[in-house]
Amino acid sequence: MDIVFEKVEHVYNARSPLARRALYDVNVAIRSGAYVAVVGHTGSGKSTLLQHLNGLLQPTSGAVKIGEETITSHKRPNQLKPLRKKVGVVFQFPEHQLFEETVEKDICFGPLNFGVPEDEAKRKARELIKLVGLSEDVLVRSPFDLSGGQMRRVAIAGVLALEPEVLVLDEPTAGLDPRGRKEMMEMFYRLHREKQLTTVLVTHSMEDAARYADEIIVMHEGTVWGHGTPEEIFRDADKLTAIGLSVPETVKLKQQLEKRFGVVIPSPCLTLEQTAEAIEQLFVKGERP
């Protein structure tokens, strides 16, 4: 599903003294099947942007087009449920949404709401619990007996169980241990490719954005500051630093090397592998000092 934002503005508590403009003049297109990372300083409007993707928030002006549906300030589809089935959202700290007696029931909750038969939902729960890196015997436990990280995984499984076409992730790995983070990110990437999902990931990790995303949207103070491939976005480190962001460590390393040795490294050095290769090239070419 293609997603298009046209002149989207969102004001919280509109028409009251507490009004607060969280988004303005957002024009952005996300093509079907893309992996898009949304980065930006805290409070820049990332979460607000995401909630427009499945009609949880309506723009106060402008329009959001999601596939066939168009959502504007005065019009939204009478039936939001089909849209919510297609667009799965993992919120910031999704563990707060758990409520059932057992993990299995909680994972099945979403699918059952959308009319999936019970045995089918249960089968899916068994499959997903392994996918998110937990063992099957967790299924019969209460979600409230689990650790924070385990709860997070269960909540994510609960959203994946909807089998959405568009997967929206709001800082899904915040607070996980390094290995858990890597596993999770790899898992999302695998799903993205295997199921041809459209993935929108909000992250504070420039490394993750560089490694996984096809495109990066940079939010700044409520509007889109930049939109491009990781290579384009991370080309100008100073500008990013000025709005409170940074470039991946590997890009910093590349810049240091270029400065020290007075060479130009053609590779964008977005991942460790690319960087290692670029350094190898330096040695092979014999350009080392």
Next chain:
Amino acid sequence: MTNHLIIGQYVPGHSVIHRLDPRAKLLIVFAYVLIVFLANNAVTYALLSLFAFAFAALSRISFSFIARGLKPILWVVLFTLLLHLFMTKEGDVICQIGPLSVYEGGIKQGAFISLRFLLLVWMTTMLTLTTTPIEVTDGVESLLGPLKKMRVPVHELALMMAISLRFIPTLMEETEKIMKAQAARGVDFSGGRFSERMKAIVSLLVPLFISSFKRADELATAMEARGYRGGEGRTKFRQLAWKPVDTVFLAAVALLFALLCLLRS
């Protein structure tokens, strides 16, 4: 979803009303709530309304905002109005609707009682709109201070109040967040069959309770960790200061009281 509920909210500002001593504001509103019951004819109600309007105007908060905030209680007002309209049998019959007849007294009673209710909510809303929860509690604690001698745990009561007030917005935010998360999982909070509605409510309340308990626990730990030991010998960062303007406002209420006594029938 919770956007239009403004009772208990604070709107930052620098108006005279905002800057009044919280004790003065508490006394004004408390006195007002009492003397509202003195009014019993058009003149006295007009006076009370005038006072409420003037108070709101001085606060520089827009009337339309306050009016919108009163919307949720409108049906209660309407219900009272209708009840009085049909139940009071005084004066001449004005009109007849089927078996029900509306008397002149009914119209008067209904209008007065509804107005009284609106004025009560209006003034208490003004208090919370222009006073931070912290100020309210400081004010209450200070006003109830003399009761400490009678071993009333004033400080503890004030603290309880402060904590509850402080967490109302948090709870609302949390409610909205969880509702959104469950809506994304296909819960429909606006309709559906009874069993579906029950499920929707459970999916909201369980996480809400759990996070509230957790928060209470964390708060208690944090307070202990910072050496909180109750009110004994505790000094205050914000000192309340009574200014001449506070006296002026109290005098205005006293005047209102006197006028009401004179003009009521």
